[in-house]
């Protein structure tokens with residue numbers, strides 16, 4: 001079976017991929033820096049970043065199927081990534097308070113053997129309740145916002161802030177499993193799902 005590499009340092013992505021293929025993959029974190037780029041829509045940016053993460057790993061890997069992703073939050077047209085400091089996390093949580101935000105993940109599949117590369121994106125709408133300053137302060141003190149796009153984690157205490165979602169749940173956590181499955185089918189690489 002083809003070697004599978006998850007091009008990610010995210011423990012959430014590792015757990016989500018494990019849900020589909022157990023431990024039959026390697027992890028290789030990309031060193032690609034996710035800089036904001038002028039002139040790209042949020043969807044295009046998510047695709048671009050995920051593609052660059054996959055290509056970075058492809059450039060130093062033997063024959064393998066590389067899976068990469070990039071997730072961020074869009075709130076009133078503004079792209080919100082991972083917080084850079086406690087103040088920044090507080091500011092971000094203030095922005096998303098009481099808003100319907102979009103969590104966008106770009107996913108890339110790259111087969112270094114055949115040269116096949118596809119990228120797709122998934123959007124989930126997340127309804128955030130109004131947050132008091134005290135809630136924001138207490139939440140930031142838990143440390144949970146760090147390393148999370150939009151400064152919250154739906155799979156953690158951040159669930160207390162999410163009234164409901166419209167769309168795919170794993171997408172919010174960092175890897176849209178349904179879409180990934182369809183991408184594997186489409187590219188005839190879905191044998192990795194069923195060969196035990």
Ligand SMILES: Cc1cn([C@H]2C[C@H](O)[C@@H](COP(=O)(O)OP(=O)(O)OP(=O)(O)O)O2)c(=O)[nH]c1=O
Nearest residue numbers: 008009010070071148149152153154172173174
């Ligand atoms: C909105 C949200 C994001 N996140 C996480 C998923 C991603 O790990 C992170 C977004 O950052 P990313 O830059 O997409 O990923 P990463 O830096 O963690 O890992 P890598 O680039 O190596 O793949 O936010 C949650 O865990 N829960 C949430 O509810």
